[in-house]
Amino acid sequence: MTEKEKMICGEYYSANNQELIHARNRARxxxxxxxxxxxxxxxxRNKIIKELFKSTGEKFYIEPPFRCDYGMNIKWGENSYANFDCVILDCATVNIGNNVLIAPNVKIFTATHPIDPNLRKKGLEYAESITIGNNVWIGGGSIINPGVSIGENSIIGSGSIVTKDIPSNVIAVGNPCKVIKTLTK
Known part of the structure; x- marks a missing residue:
């Protein structure tokens, strides 16, 4: 497997590989x-995002400034919006559903590093996919950590650090982010 294939599959890979450096430079x-x-x-801007991302809906809006590692691993849903200073480290797939609202200064990180310091010294890292369901609202300054899924219709309170999956139809807040209320229709 190539380093890119390892990265996307969640295996240890070296980010210093020329193919990945080229892909990051293209994104930058x-x-x-x-x-x-x-x-x-x-x-x-929309034309650039369509070239950068793996896929997008027809209608979407991302406020500059925006940052990502590769772009090629981001799937952006219909009618979804990101406010200023969104950062997505998309070493693995990031699935953003439809009608998602992302407030300013939200960070979405798929990239992570080994616990074993010897593997870190070798420059190895890995990534875990993130899924954000339809109709989710992520409050300002929140951080979404590797491997997390956020269920549809849920709200993540401002400043939350999401370290574990959040179910559908809830309000979750805090560090670490925890469910505080179930939403009823």
């Missing part, structure tokens, strides 16, 4: 263009 060039657009250049 596109992100620089995206972040340097004028406010009225929404069509230009």
């Amino acid at each position: 060039r596109l992100i620089k263009k995206f972040n340097n657009t004028l406010p009225e250049e929404e069509e230009v």
Whole structure:
């Protein structure tokens, strides 16, 4: 397997591999263009995101500045929105559902490192996919950690650190993020 294949599959890989360096540099060039657009250049920004991401809905909006590692592992749902300063480390797949609202300064991290210091010294890392269901609202300054799924219709309170899966139809807050209320229809 290539280092890229290992990365996407959640196995240990070396991020210093030339293929991955090239992919990150490609993403950084596109992100620089995206972040340097004028406010009225929404069509230009959307075209760049469609080139950068694995897939998008027809209607979506991402406020600059935005950052990601690769872009190629992000699936962005229909009518989903990210406010200023969103960062996505997409070493593994990040699935953003439809009608998702992401407040300012939200960080989504698939990248992680081995517990064993000897493996870290070798420069190895791995990644775990993240899924954010339909109709989720993530409050400002929240951090979504590797391997987490957030169920549909749920709300993550501002400043939360999501370290474990969050079920559908709940409000969850805190560090670590915990369910505080079940939502009823």
